[in-house]
Amino acid sequence: MDLFANLAHGFSVALTLNNLLFCFIGCIIGTAIGVLPGIGPVATISLLLPITFGQPATTAIIMLAGIYYGAQYGGSTTAILLNLPGEVSSVVTTLEGYKMARRGRAGAALTVAALGSFFAGSVATILVAASGPLLTQVALSFGPADYFSLMLLGLVISAVLAQGSVVKSIGMVVFGVSLGMVGTDVQTGQQRFTFGIPELSDGVGFVSIAMGMFGIAEIILNLERPEARSVMSGKVGSLMMTREEFRRAVPAVLRGTTVGSLLGILPGGGAALSSFGSYMMERKVSRGRHEFGNGAIEGVAGPEAANNAASQTSFIPLLTLGIPANAVMALMVGALIIQGIQPGPRMVEAQPDLFWGLIASMWIGNLMLLVINLPMIGMWVKLLAVPYRYMYPSIMVFCAIGVYSLQNNVFDVYQTVVFGIFGYLCSKLRLEAAPMLIGFVLGPMMEEHLRRAMLLSRGDPMVFVERPISAVMLGIAAVALIAMLMPNVRKGKDAALAEGG
C-alpha cells in the first residue's frame, strides 16, 4: 500500500539525527511552557520562529509542531497537581483532575492523561496520514472561486468560535485582512499603504504582529495580575491505575479521541474547544457521570485525549488546503512562507519530506513526551518555582533578539512595540487577537483568489454560488452566522466558553 511506503519514507526523514533532536527540543520546550502558566504555545512559537530559519523547513516545522502538542501534555500536569491550568486547553482537566489529586490519586490521573494523550496522538497521526492525500486530491479540483469561499468559511468559523461577541470577532478578522493589504500589490507592483517606508513594502511583519500581540501583550497582562501560585499539596502517589480506573478510562479515551479529532479539523477549533467538548460529553454519557465533581477519571481521560488529538488533526486543513484552522496554524503558515514554501494542496506532492516527515515525527514526538512526562513529573513541577519576575524579562529579551534577527533591522523591533501596545488595548476591549492573525494570513491569499475568480468569470460574482463546492462553503458559512444570531445557540456557546475558559 502506498500509505505504508509513504509512512516509511516519513519515518526515514523523521529519524535522522537532526530531526530527532529538534523534535525532542520542541517537545521539551512544549512541555515546559505547558507547565508554566502565563506563556502559551502561540507566544512561544512566534518567539522561536526566527530561530528556525537557519534550519531546513522540515526540521523547523517538526520542532514547532512538537511545541504545540507538547504543551498539551505539559498543561495537564499542573492542572492535576496544582489546580492551575498551564494552558487554556487544560482548564477542564482541573475540574476532575485536581479532585483526584486531593483524593490521593494524582499519580493515576497523570498516567491516564499521558497514556490517553499518547493513544489519541497515535490515532490522530494515522488520521492525518490517511486523510492528507485524499483531501489533497479533492483540493486539486478546487478553482479560485472555491478557494475563496473555503477561506471565507474558515474565517467565519474562526470568528464564530472565538470567545465573546461574534460581530467583534468578525471585525477583528476583517481588520486582520485589512492589515494584510499593506505592501506591494502582487499584480501591479503598486505600493499600498506603505507611507513610503521601504520596510513595509513586504507587508506588515507577521512575526512582529504575533510576538507583539501574543508575546509582549501577554507579559504585560500577566504583570498586572497579582501572582497566584499555590504550592503542591500532597504526594503524587502511585502512578499505577487500578483495574477499575483503567476499565472506566478506556471508553472515555476513545470518545475523547473521536471528539478531539473532529473538532480539531474544524476551522477555529483546536485543542481548547475539543477538551471542553469532550468534558461535556463525558459528563453526560460516561458510566461514572454521577462521580463528576468528585474526581471522576473519565473527566481527565476524555479531555486530555481530545486536546491532544485536536492539536494534531488541526494540521489537516493546513497541510492539505493551506488553510490555518487556528492561531498556531497561522504561525505555521507564516513559518512555511518564510521558508519559501506556499502551503496548499500541492505540498503533499512537492514536499513529501515535509508532509510525511512531519506526520512520522508527530508519532515519535508523542512517544518522547510519554517518556519526558511520566517519570520526570517532579522535575517539571519544580519549574513552577521559577517566579514570574525572572520569566518576563527573559521572554522580552528573546522576543527582541528574535524579531531583530529576522532581517537585522530595528524597524521590526519598534513595530513589535506598537503591536504589543495594540494587543494590550485589544485584550482590554475584549477584541480577540487570534481571529485577527488568521485574517492577516488569509487576506492576501483571498485577494489573489478573488481576483482570479472574477477574471475567469468575466466579472460575474454569481460564480461563487454557481460552482457547487463554493456554494456549499458559502452555505455553511451562512448557516454558522445565522446560528449565532439565535439567542439560545449563542447562550450555549457563551456558557461553554465561559466554563471552559
Added chain:
Amino acid sequence: MKLNTKDLISAALLIGFAVVALWLNTDHTLGTARRMGPGYMPMLAFWLLLGLGVIVLLLGLVNGPDPIERWTGAEIGFLLAGAVAGVAAGMAAAGMSGWVAAGWNPLGIGLFVGCMVVSVVKSWRPLFLISAAFSLFGLILEPLGLMLAIGLSVILSAFADETHTPKGVAGLVVFLCALCWAVFIYELDIRVPVWPQF
C-alpha cells in the same frame, strides 16, 4: 439605554481605522470587477470593516453595561504627556544630525521617551515600562552591542515588578547574557554586534 463602553470604544477604533483607510485607498485605482486594480479588495475589506464597526456601535448602545476601569487624572494626564513628549522627541531627533537622526533611531527615541514619560504613573508601568525597555533594546543594540542591550533593557524592565531585588536582577542579566550568547551567537550565529562598536 445600557451603554457598553468597551464595545463603543471598539466600534470607534474599527470605524476610525476603516474611514482613514478608505481615504488612503483613494490613491489606488479600483479597476473593474473583472480586472481588479490594487484598490479593489482593500475597498471591499474597508467597507465591510466600516459596516461591522457600525453594527458593533449599535449593539454597544444596548448590550451593556460593561464599563472600563476608570482612569485617574494622573493616568490620563501622563498618557497625553507621553504622547506629546514622544512625538516631540521623535521630531527633534529627526531634525538633528548624527546618530540620533540616522535610520530608525528617531522612531525608537520617540517610542522610548513617550513610554518612559507615561510610566511615571505606577499603574501604567507594566505596559509602558516593558514597551520602553523593548524600544531601548532596539535603540542600543546596534551601537552598543547585544550584551549591553540585554543588560540595560532587563534592568529597566525590572522596575515593572516591585518584587525584584538588585541581586536577583544582576543574576538574571548574567544568566541571560550567557544564554543568549550561547544560543544566538555561538549556535545560530546571527549577525549582530556583541560588544560596543567604536
